[in-house]
Amino acid sequence: MELKFKVVKIQNPQGLNFILGQSHFIKTVEDIYEAVVNSVPDVKFALAFCEASGAAKVRVEGNDEQLKKLAADNALELAAGHSFIIFLKQAYPINLLNALKSVPEVCTIYCASANPVEVIIGQTALGSGILGVIDGVSCKEVEQSVDVAWRKELLRKIGYKL
Numbered sequence: 001m002e003l004k005f006k007v008v009k010i011q012n013p014q015g016l017n018f019i020l021g022q023s024h025f026i027k028t029v030e031d032i033y034e035a036v037v038n039s040v041p042d043v044k045f046a047l048a049f050c051e052a053s054g055a056a057k058v059r060v061e062g063n064d065e066q067l068k069k070l071a072a073d074n075a076l077e078l079a080a081g082h083s084f085i086i087f088l089k090q091a092y093p094i095n096l097l098n099a100l101k102s103v104p105e106v107c108t109i110y111c112a113s114a115n116p117v118e119v120i121i122g123q124t125a126l127g128s129g130i131l132g133v134i135d136g137v138s139c140k141e142v143e144q145s146v147d148v149a150w151r152k153e154l155l156r157k158i159g160y161k162l
Contacts (some may be wrong), residue, residue: 003124005131008077010117011070012087017114019093020087022130023105026051028084029059031103036086037063039096044072044089052081052127064089080121081126082107094160112137 012018023032029049036045046062058075062068067087071143074085086100093112100106111117115136122131143151155161 001124003122005035006121006123007122007134008119009072010085010119011077012114012116015114016067016070017088017091017093017112018117019088019097019100020083020117020119020130020133021081021085021100021109023049023103024082024107025105026059028063028082028103028105031105032084032086032100033061035099035103036096039086039099040091043095044092045086045091047077047084047086048072049084050075050078050080050082059112062087078119078121078128078130080119080130083130 010018010020031075032047032049033123036043036047044062044064044067046064046067048068049059051057051059054136058072060068060072060075067089071085071087078085097109097112100109110119110130111133113135117136118134120131120133121128152161
C-alpha cells in the first residue's frame with residue numbers, strides 16, 4: 001500500500017477565525033449549524049463537511065454566502081474524509097468550541113485559528129485523511145514582563161477578562 005503526503009494551505013484571505021475538525025455522520029452539518037447559532041445567535045458563519053462514503057459530496061450550510069463559498073472551496077481542496085471547516089465572522093472559536101465538542105458526531109478539533117494554517121494530508125488508494133496541522137509560525141522567544149502586560153491588556157480590551 002502506498003501512502004502519499006500533501007500539504008494544503010487553508011485559503012483565508014480575510015484572516016477570519018475558523019475551526020477545522022473531524023466528524024462521522026451526514027447529520028453533522030445540521031447539528032453543527034444548530035450548535036453554532038445556539039452559542040452565538042448573531043454570528044455570520046459557514047461550514048463545509050466532507051462526506052466519506054456514498055456520494056462523497058462536500059455538504060455546505062451557513063448564513064453567509066461568501067463564507068459558504070470559502071468553506072466549500074477549502075473543504076474540497078482538503079478532500080479529507082469526514083473533515084469539516086467552519087469560518088466565522090462576529091464570533092471567536094472560544095465562543096463555540098465547547099458546544100462543538102458536545103455535538104455527538106464531532107470526533108476531534110484539529111485547530112481553531114485565524115493564523116495561516118497548513119494541513120498535512122495523507123492519501124492512500126482508499127482516500128485522504130488529516131494527519132495534523134501547522135498553525136501559525138514557530139515561537140521565537142519566551143515572553144518578558146512587557147509581553148505579559150500586553151497580553152493581559154489585550155484580553156481586557158476585547159472583553160475576556162475584567
